[in-house]
Amino acid sequence: MINGNPIVQMRNVCKKFGKIQALDNIDLGIKRGEIIGLLGANGAGKSTLLRCIIGLYPADHGSCVTFDTDATKLTPTELGRIGYVHQEGELLEWMTVKQLIRYASTYYTNWNHELEERYIKDFDISLKDRVGSLSPGQRQKVAILLAIGFDPELLIIDEPASALDPIARSRFLDLLLQIIQDENRTIIISSHILSDIEKVIDRALIMRQGTILRDCGFDELREEFTKFTLSSLNGSLPAELPFKNTVSCEKNGNQAIVTVHNISQEELEAEAKIQNCEIEIKPLSLEEIYRIVVS
Amino acid sequence: MNILSANLKHLYQRKSCWLFGLLFVATAFAIIMMIAGVIGKNKLGAFYAPSLWMLYMGVFAATLAMDVLTKPFSYCLPGHQNATRNFLFSVGLPLAFLWSLIFLFFPGLDFAETVLAHLAAFSLFTIFYWVGVLIVFKFKAWAVIVGFLPLMIISINEFNINEFIVRTILEGPLLIIFAGILINVSAWHYWSRSDLARRYCGKSWMGLLDAWNKEKIEKNQLDKLREKDRKKPDAFRISPSVERFFIARISGAETDNLRQYIWGSLYKNFGVALSQFRRNWMRSFITILLLLCFLGYFVLIGNILFFIPGVMVIYMNLNIHSNLLISGGRRERFWSALTLAVVTTVFATFFVISVAAFSMLLEPLLPELTIKGETFVFCALNIKLFFVPLLIIPITLTIGLILHKSPILAMFLTVISFLALFSFNTVSQLTPAVSRDFSPAAIIMLFCVTWGIFTAVLRYITMRRCLVG
Numbered sequence: 001m002i003n004g005n006p007i008v009q010m011r012n013v014c015k016k017f018g019k020i021q022a023l024d025n026i027d028l029g030i031k032r033g034e035i036i037g038l039l040g041a042n043g044a045g046k047s048t049l050l051r052c053i054i055g056l057y058p059a060d061h062g063s064c065v066t067f068d069t070d071a072t073k074l075t076p077t078e079l080g081r082i083g084y085v086h087q088e089g090e091l092l093e094w095m096t097v098k099q100l101i102r103y104a105s106t107y108y109t110n111w112n113h114e115l116e117e118r119y120i121k122d123f124d125i126s127l128k129d130r131v132g133s134l135s136p137g138q139r140q141k142v143a144i145l146l147a148i149g150f151d152p153e154l155l156i157i158d159e160p161a162s163a164l165d166p167i168a169r170s171r172f173l174d175l176l177l178q179i180i181q182d183e184n185r186t187i188i189i190s191s192h193i194l195s196d197i198e199k200v201i202d203r204a205l206i207m208r209q210g211t212i213l214r215d216c217g218f219d220e221l222r223e224e225f226t227k228f229t230l231s232s233l234n235g236s237l238p239a240e241l242p243f244k245n246t247v248s249c250e251k252n253g254n255q256a257i258v259t260v261h262n263i264s265q266e267e268l269e270a271e272a273k274i275q276n277c278e279i280e281i282k283p284l285s286l287e288e289i290y291r292i293v294v295s
Numbered sequence: 296m297n298i299l300s301a302n303l304k305h306l307y308q309r310k311s312c313w314l315f316g317l318l319f320v321a322t323a324f325a326i327i328m329m330i331a332g333v334i335g336k337n338k339l340g341a342f343y344a345p346s347l348w349m350l351y352m353g354v355f356a357a358t359l360a361m362d363v364l365t366k367p368f369s370y371c372l373p374g375h376q377n378a379t380r381n382f383l384f385s386v387g388l389p390l391a392f393l394w395s396l397i398f399l400f401f402p403g404l405d406f407a408e409t410v411l412a413h414l415a416a417f418s419l420f421t422i423f424y425w426v427g428v429l430i431v432f433k434f435k436a437w438a439v440i441v442g443f444l445p446l447m448i449i450s451i452n453e454f455n456i457n458e459f460i461v462r463t464i465l466e467g468p469l470l471i472i473f474a475g476i477l478i479n480v481s482a483w484h485y486w487s488r489s490d491l492a493r494r495y496c497g498k499s500w501m502g503l504l505d506a507w508n509k510e511k512i513e514k515n516q517l518d519k520l521r522e523k524d525r526k527k528p529d530a531f532r533i534s535p536s537v538e539r540f541f542i543a544r545i546s547g548a549e550t551d552n553l554r555q556y557i558w559g560s561l562y563k564n565f566g567v568a569l570s571q572f573r574r575n576w577m578r579s580f581i582t583i584l585l586l587l588c589f590l591g592y593f594v595l596i597g598n599i600l601f602f603i604p605g606v607m608v609i610y611m612n613l614n615i616h617s618n619l620l621i622s623g624g625r626r627e628r629f630w631s632a633l634t635l636a637v638v639t640t641v642f643a644t645f646f647v648i649s650v651a652a653f654s655m656l657l658e659p660l661l662p663e664l665t666i667k668g669e670t671f672v673f674c675a676l677n678i679k680l681f682f683v684p685l686l687i688i689p690i691t692l693t694i695g696l697i698l699h700k701s702p703i704l705a706m707f708l709t710v711i712s713f714l715a716l717f718s719f720n721t722v723s724q725l726t727p728a729v730s731r732d733f734s735p736a737a738i739i740m741l742f743c744v745t746w747g748i749f750t751a752v753l754r755y756i757t758m759r760r761c762l763v764g
Contacts, residue, residue, distance in 0.1 A: 092619070095533065
């Protein structure tokens with residue numbers, strides 16, 4: 001359930017690395033219980049935004065407040081409520097997996113040993129292996145465990161499934177679905193595998209070149225764009241299709257695949273009837289929506 | 296651009312090569328000056344020097360070739376099959392030829408002898424070059440050969456190997472030419488093998504120019520550990536007692552996040568080292584003893600030991616730039632980094648004091664050594680220099696902090712400042728034979744200044760700067 005004051009509040013946040021404007025006047029509020037999908041091409045500023053939220057990067061301008069505290073002044077108490085799976089997969093290479101888990105768990109009084117055991121079993125993690133000798137996929141599994149093991153209130157996952165094999169990815173999604181059962185938990189997922197995250201997110205945040213291009217509920221975004229197949233019932237289709245707000249149109253004889261923007265299903269069906277056409281509406285995947293938005 | 300030119304471009308495109316290029320040019324110039332100085336005198340052994348230069352050039356060229364060969368992408372590059380061979384020959388042969396020209400100026404030879412000496416020198420220099428190359432390809436041991444340079448120079452001069460080399464060129468040129476042809480032909484075949492790329496592709500490799508690449512150093516250390524793991528499982532891991540000790544302290548401090556984070560940081564940095572020391576303390580002791588004997592007999596450089604910790608900490612990880620666990624905030628990072636620096640300095644100071652005290656015990660026991668009429672006396676290290684690590688470590692750590700994104704520059708600056716400091720002090724103060732009192736007030740003042748600067752920089756970085764990357 002989305003409720004209360006925002007747990008993350010960014011106002012006019014700017015961050016520059018040399019000549020590159022990584023974040024440009026970002027305004028963002030994240031409420032408790034939201035599951036946010038952070039989408040964008042490489043270099044769009046997703047990781048920078050996440051790192052600003054947890055205070056690893058101080059903003060050049062503007063303010064970023066997390067758990068009612070300036071992000072750069074977060075204390076272990078607030079940081080102990082945040083789980084972070086990072087892109088680089090930095091771990092303590094010389095430890096065994098068991099030692100690493102033991103080491104990380106000592107920092108948290110609320111470490112969930114039951115979850116740990118279940119996760120180790122489900123994800124087939126070998127505790128005896130040295131962390132440095134793990135494959136990228138195994139490393140990512142360990143990194144995810146370290147981030148979720150203490151039931152964080154805010155879970156930030158930066159490219160969680162990029163190195164996981166399809167089975168591990170599907171298990172990870174199942175796990176995420178279990179995690180989001182806790183209505184007080186907020187999750188921000190940045191990923192390029194959009195087909196995965198569309199199953200769990202309720203809000204989409206699309207970034208490009210350091211700015212937020214779209215920030216809205218995922219359902220709202222889905223309703224905004226409609227894709228349909230139009231088939232003429234008597235001969236070929238007219239040269240100009242009468243739909244307003246057309247985003248794309250691929251015609252092939254007496255059929256056309258059309259994507260439109262901000263037109264209701266009823267309007268489309270009425271127009272198709274006038275044109276003596278049959279209409280088949282298909283939901284757009286997040287990937288398709290993303291492509292439309294960024295283009 | 297053909298493949299050979301692309302490979303040769305390494306020599307000037309990689310900035311770190313410039314440093315080595317400069318070093319080779321400077322030593323070449325010094326050798327030429329040295330040879331020019333001895334012509335006409337009866338010290339023609341100096342003509343051996345290019346052999347050593349070529350040996351090191353072989354090592355250098357081979358490390359560059361290995362850099363390319365071990366990269367997985369080069370395995371699939373079309374037409375890259377003989378690139379290594381072509382590169383090595385293109386570097387080695389012209390340089391050997393240029394160096395062999397110095398024998399045209401060798402005094403007292405007629406035309407035929409000069410030509411033979413020239414050809415023999417060319418062959419010999421290529422042999423030395425290929426030895427250097429082979430050491431890298433077979434044993435990957437460029438560090439050993441670079442480290443042993445002073446010992447090699449001393450041995451060559453002490454045992455008259457230099458004169459032997461020159462005499463062999465002059466007296467047995469045909470034999471050397473024959474050996475040269477044989478070795479060059481063998482080298483040609485060896486580096487034309489079809490399985491060469493497959494053999495080295497993707498192999499763990501630490502190049503000469505990677506000495507300042509932190510990521511690569513760590514990766515290489517892990518690869519070595521993995522290799523050792525395979526041979527001796529569990530021997531190179533954190534010992535259970537060390538783990539218990541630290542984990543108990545981290546969890547014992549659960550109400551005090553700062554203390555928890557500091558213990559965690561100490562565990563991260565010293566866990567493995569302590570475990571290793573507990574297992575191999577005898578080996579460490581013997582290494583120190585051998586090092587001490589070497590330093591004690593070489594009076595002029597003996598006290599370098601007090602400076603070594605200062606350089607060694609340049610790549611020390613203070614756990615500031617880390618995104619692993621974020622349960623510690625910026626304040627925790629600052630205090631844990633400061634504690635790490637203090638603990639390291641205390642350890643280093645304790646270590647040098649112990650070694651210096653031990654050397655004082657050994658002084659009356661170790662005999663004088665006489666080598667070829669020269670007598671070497673063991674001198675104890677000057678224990679009064681105990682304060683050196685206390686002053687140098689914060690300076691090095693400050694350089695490391697400021698230039699953490701440019702490790703090459705950090706290392707360069709540290710080494711330069713270290714050399715300047717050491718060479719200045721060697722002549723004025725640091726020779727063990729010279730006993731000089733140092734002003735405690737000056738030491739305390741310098742201590743406060745260096746640590747003050749380090750603390751200020753550390754605080755600024757941990758509180759104000761990005762903590763990742």
